[in-house]
Amino acid sequence: MSYKRVIRFIVFIALCVQAKQMVAQNANTRPNIIYIMSDDHAYQAISAYGYGLNHTPNIDKLAEQGVLFNRAFVTNSICGPSRAVMLTGKHSHVNGFKDNHSTFDGSQQTVAKLLHNNGYTTAVIGKWHLISDPQGFDYWNVVPGQGEYYNPDFIENGVKKRVPGYITNITTDFAINWLDSRDKSKPFFLMYQQKAPHRNWMPEEKYYHLFDSTQFPVPANYFDDYQTRTKAAHEQAMEVARDMHDAYDLKLAFDLPKDQQKGLAGNWQGIYNRLTPEEKKKWEAAYGPSIEAFKKANLSGKELAIWKYQRYMRDYLRCVQSVDDNVGRLMEYLKANGLDKNTIIIYTSDQGFYLGEHGWFDKRFMYEESFRTPLIVKWPGVTNKKIASNSMVQNLDFAETILDMAGLPIPADMQGKSFVPVLKGKKKGDVHEALYYHFYENQEHKVAKHIGVRTDRYKLIYFYENNEWEMYDLKKDKSEMKNVYNDPSYSKVKSMMQKKLMELKKQYNDPVPVVTPQI
Incomplete structure (x- = not known):
């Protein structure tokens, strides 16, 4: 070389x-x-x-x-x-x-x-x-x-x-x-x-009994009647008391008869069938006593609604x-x-x-x-x-x-x-002065399509297929229980929020059709 x-x-x-x-x-x-x-x-x-x-x-x-x-x-x-x-x-x-x-x-x-x-x-x-x-x-x-x-x-x-x-x-x-x-x-x-x-x-086996003796505080608005809200809140299908499935969500059954294995019941059976025989024994030993206690209690009304809430919370948190x-x-x-x-x-x-x-x-x-x-x-x-x-x-x-x-x-x-x-601690204020939201799927749980804007204090929601509006003062109403959209004392706030919504819709080039609001 x-x-x-x-x-x-x-x-x-x-x-x-x-x-x-x-x-x-x-x-x-x-x-x-x-x-x-x-x-x-x-x-x-x-x-x-x-x-x-x-x-x-x-x-x-x-x-x-x-x-x-x-x-x-x-x-x-x-x-x-x-x-x-x-x-x-x-x-x-x-x-x-x-x-x-x-x-x-x-x-x-x-x-x-x-x-x-x-x-x-x-x-x-x-x-x-x-x-x-x-x-x-x-x-x-x-x-x-x-x-x-x-x-x-x-x-x-x-x-x-x-x-x-x-x-x-x-x-x-x-x-x-x-x-x-x-x-x-x-x-x-x-x-x-x-x-x-x-x-x-569905919890891990080692947590089957975690929270068994815990009574979780029921949210203050658990029995919300949606009195000031638009029909979107009334028509949803996501209430713990009304819409949870006995087997799929609440674990109130094991194997189901074949003629019942449809919809969520069929989904439950498919999930349950993934368990090995030994795993099924452990599952039934863990959930069986509470199922029997539930049947004996014969609950109804608010007591039943609260029982379902407790059941949900225990499994979720497990x-x-x-x-x-x-x-x-x-x-x-x-x-x-x-x-x-x-x-x-x-x-x-x-x-x-x-x-x-x-x-x-x-x-x-x-x-x-x-x-x-x-x-x-x-x-x-x-x-x-x-x-x-x-x-x-x-x-x-x-x-x-x-x-x-x-x-x-x-x-x-x-x-x-x-x-x-x-x-890095170089910015103390908001990254966004206002946030834009758009939900499209109105099939499962029947939640109406909507767009909205949130600022530091206020939130405006527009259910565009229903042409209905909601607005909340988050400082005075953190739980969003009072729709103030038609409250005359909020007329200036409403105009301001509708303007922001349209500005963000334009900024993000969202083509959803919107009825021109009365500003």
Whole structure:
């Protein structure tokens, strides 16, 4: 080999070593990001928010070293659309996924693709719920549809298989396995998404008896008569007392006769049949005594309504307890493997959830319990002490914030804003002066389509198919019990809010037809 070739070879080797060192340094300095999304996890059911219903010590630890957002909201309170908004940073009418009957166009720009194309190794594990296969991920292992609590199916990079065990634990097992086997020369972005505590609230075996002796306080508006509301509130089908299914929701039956296995009863039988014979014995031993006690009590009226509420709350919060346990497992793994100092943790839900407020379960409406979502961000070196932020943010902002955290540019066509300045303590006010909302799906639970706007103090909702309006003064009426839309003393506020609604509709280019309001 000639002298010049030797020199070129040495230079080439030196450059390769330097490049390798730069990649390694890049992986050590650029933050890892874990986005934790549970399904239907109400902020009321995280003890850091102070509602006193349960204790979530591991999620609370995130808040102790991070920012807890008191006013985080969604653009469309339903599972699939919320996930699509998070991935794209765009409203439902722009990303194309308006309701749970849509199919996500995976070819479009997403935060996962942007991170992947800029040096991150990426994975999504657990609940997906966007119909099409995930794109932009080096690894994906997701449940089909809603997923099952017991012995669930998972689709791993296109291959479907049934996995024995409890879904919340299994999802974490897969997440930890991927963290162990990932390309460690790169920073990582992991979307770790739990099914729980989604309906029908099937708890882990070790928590079958948790809260057995607890009587949860019944919300003051549990027997809401919707007196000042439009017909949308009257026509919904999401009341705990009226609309919960005896077997599917309330666990008041085991095997059902074949002629009854239709609708939700059929769904229940399918869920129950996933249990092994040994698992069925344990389930029946746990729930059998309460079923017998319920039959003997022969409850009716308000007593029956309250019994159903207690049953619902116990199972829901049992599921939450397993979610919290597994957040703890994941955090322990990060610490044991030296990843805790450079890994951002975002904990949220796909939306809020009613825990008996207005007599309801589920979500969909723009009222606070479903519109507002929990959000906790722990960013080592940035958020090192507990801070509660009242800044108004939205899931529309998540993609932009994650890109900003990673030091990447935010595409101009994204519609949200980064709230990194809030996390760094550089911004005290609202990220958004006003928030825009649009709910499209009026099938299950019969919630009418509506758009709306929320400011610091007021909320305006327009049920556009019914041409009906509601407005609330959130300072005077935190529970949204009094619709003041037709109150003459609020005429100026009404004009102001209608103007803001039309401005945001135009800003986000939402084509929904709206009857011109009388301003």
